[in-house]
Amino acid sequence: MKFVLFPLDPVHDVALKMLNRELLKRGHQTVLLPPDTKMEEVVEICQREMPDFIMVSRTVGYGAAELLARFIDMLDAAGLRKKCKVVVGGKAITKELAAELGYDAGFGERTSWEEVIAYIEGGGFERKKVAVTKIKRDITHGYTYEVRDGTFKDLLDKIADQILAWAKDRTSPGIERAKIKEKILEGEELLDDYLKLCDELVVSYFRKNVLPKKVRFITEEEKKKFERLVRGINFDGKILRHGLDKPLVFVQYGTGCPFMDAMHIKVSEAWGADGVLHFDPSWGARCEGLLEGLLAHEEDGSIITLENLKLIKSALSNSTLWCVRAHRGLNTPETVLLAAHAGADLTKINMVYGSLNGGTDPERLTVDGVFALQLSAKYKLAFDIPTNEELGGVPAPKAFAGMLVVAHLGVKLGARPILKPLFCYSPDVMINDYMKDNYVDYNAGKILALRRIMDAPIWPGEPIGFMTHTEDRVQSAMTTALHAALASSLELDAITIASTDEAYARGAITVSARIDTLRAIAEAFRFFGHAKIEPTKKAEEYAEKMVNDIYETLKKVAERQDFVAALYEGLFGTREEGANPGRAGRGTVRKC
Amino acid sequence: MIERIVDAIDIETTLLSKDEEDAKNTAIQYLKSLGFSDVDVVFVEHNGFASRIRLRAYVFRPGDKYAWIFGGDAR
Incomplete structure (x- = not known):
């Protein structure tokens, strides 16, 4: 097939150059025009070459719609619109814009050349996803904890x-509660013993159902809806480290x-x-x-x-x-x-x-x-x-x-x-x-x-x-x-x-x-x-x-x-330095 | 406030959406519902279930009669 590739842009033509490279590799004939070629000149070249496809690119957003509309009108007036497929791509392009302006296809940002080739040659295209498998890591793995000096x-x-x-x-x-809680978690009924070691706020919560300020119960219905929502959440794994460990x-x-x-x-x-x-x-x-x-x-x-x-x-x-x-x-x-x-x-x-x-x-x-x-x-x-x-x-x-x-x-x-x-x-x-x-x-x-x-x-x-x-x-x-x-x-x-x-x-x-x-x-x-x-x-x-x-x-x-x-006594930091020994729980340690 | 805005209002948020298009459409509709007509999606990144999105409503484009020069409802 024959292609005319035209960057409708003052400077940007990298994507078209890449596409040109691939088209040539696949045995197609191409005419790659430089940026800033006049539209009238492009139409003349197309009339002479009679390509199967006219590939237009546009990176700069300013005036993109107007210029692309004018270009398609010129092709139409020259009788080329019905003879060639006209495709537009680039950073400034969306599929919707291309369709609205009368182009056969539009390819926006992040399009791969494989996708464009697939369209041209009529093959299917599936975006390849790189599956990232994230594995839970043990941060401590490999360390000896040796004190080196x-x-x-x-x-x-x-x-x-x-x-x-x-x-x-x-x-x-605190220790005694943890021991009791451990037994409660194993199924023992020890709430009374536990509450004997708690402050009034906790006792009131358990005994009188009094919630602390600005705290509320989450209802069973909320929980169910939340669980349904979370079950439906899927996303591809992402690693931020760019190849680093x-x-x-x-x-x-x-x-x-x-x-x-x-x-x-x-x-x-x-x-x-x-x-x-x-x-x-x-x-x-x-x-x-x-x-x-x-x-x-x-x-x-x-x-x-x-x-x-x-x-x-x-x-x-x-x-x-x-x-x-x-x-x-x-x-x-x-x-x-x-x-x-x-x-x-x-x-x-x-x-x-x-x-x-x-x-x-x-x-x-x-x-x-x-x-x-x-x-x-x-x-x-x-x-x-x-x-x-x-x-x-x-x-x-x-x-x-x-x-x-x-x-x-x-x-x-x-x-x-x-x-x-x-x-x-x-x-x-x-x-x-x-x-x-x-x-x-x-x-x-x-x-x-x-x-x-x-x-x-x-x-x-x-x-x-x-x-x-x-x-x-x-x-x-x-x-x-x-x-x-x-x-x-x-x-x-x-x-x-x-x-x-x-x-x-x-x-x-x-x-x-x-x-x-x-x-x-x-x-x-x-x-x-x-x-x-x-x-x-x-x-x-x-x-x-x-x-x-x-x-x-x-x-x-x-x-x-x-x-x-x-x-x-401040050996790990004095009061002057900003270390202030706390008071919560003072006097609660006992010998056992 | 609108007459003091130099050019545009950007709104950034993260919303649950099934894909990028869904996020864009919802966002544009929302901006229009706020009364803005010259609107765009500057950036959107979708990851599975949510989109980070930056919306733009132009108040003045270059070349407009700017309210911050002319005062009042210049536009």
Whole structure:
């Protein structure tokens, strides 16, 4: 067959060149005209060549309809319209526009040349879908948890052994409730015993059916409709990493309502998220005991009940990793237990952060934390150790010292920890000007330092780029994407990302804001591929200082021979630095 | 407010839809129902069950008589 290919465009002709290449390969005759050829001239050439097809392309949107209409009129007037098929394609084209203007066919953006060839030659065309199979990954796989420096190992051993010896004969209402709940989950009737250890809010809920403020029951009808909706949701798997093995991408949810959470999760999965983290309301951490049933909450944080967790689990794709945070409150052991029973893959435990910036008494959270770590080992839930006390002002090395203690303790108890340094513009960083030039070196220094101390998975969060976000969505997506690229450059195991609503505090995060960031980091991973962000020599200086400062902190804590006292006395961060030992649960630990 | 808009109003959202066309049609219909006549879909990405979409309603195209110069109901 014979073709005249004409770019009705001042400059753009790449697609027609590609099509021309394929037509020639298939033995067709072609006349490829340059861009900006006058329409009158094209008509003359067509009259001379008498092609079977006139292939027109148009990229620029301005005036496209008018020009294409004029061109088809000219072909008609020249008697060519009935003799040749006229096909139009390009970025400015839609099928509807082509049909409206009288073209035989129209091909819009993202058309492949195979599709056009199939139309021309009368063959069938099926868009080939690249099936992506996502597999649930074990972030801790391959790590030995070896403490790489003997001096660090000695200190961590001393501190961890002291904690274990101290906790051995102590218990708390949180631990006792978890033990009772474990039996309740096995079918025993122990609600009375459970409620004896709960605050009035929980007792009133069970005994008098009184709901906490801004909480409502989810009805059975709502649940059924939701389940039907979720069952109907299908999408192709998407991997954001552009051929890289790491990092996995996590998003946080906790809109307050399990239905909204589930929809945010499904959209996040569809746009490439590998995992999700459940965030509960802050009041839940300060209340002895957990509620029960399907409950929606009008404010931030989705209430932890086994039923809520199971509802969310029912919406998750098989490959999605699921973390339920348990680290900071009076229900830490019980939350780990419920997370395990609901089918979570991960939990979150850090007694240091939870007691210095999470509002829980250090003694209480230490004894609860040890028990929670035992549960995490028993139920094979890997746990991450957030260091968000850095956001309160605690210097990173002190926060890291606490994280390493909890990690080492977890390993001793048979659990699998994940280190979670922040990639953030923290108060300590601002005061000391560590990021005056760039956001790369100090964050990279953190990773270099941690890798020198322990062979453990590293998952920056929560979320990356904390305190670099503004309410502007472009800036917000950009800063997250750049921090994600840094994590990728450093070959980190996972990241938690914010939505572009991260800095917006007057309402709930929107699902579109989640897509913004997922799209942005996909683009960052595409841009860098296997190329790296190169830190300056300052990163090494920061790492060296950080290792020394972590060592000094651990040394002081080991010498104090009392981890709980070290927390109260500011060895992991002073009040001036922003560490404030919490009060919730004070005086509730007893000997057993 | 309309007379102070330089050129267009963009609306971005995510909606449940069976495909891209479904999302586009629904969105255009919605924009028209708001009283806009010069409307377009700037971007749409569909993933299985939902579409991220950016809609545009032009208030002024280049060459129009702009209310922000002439005041009142210039258009």
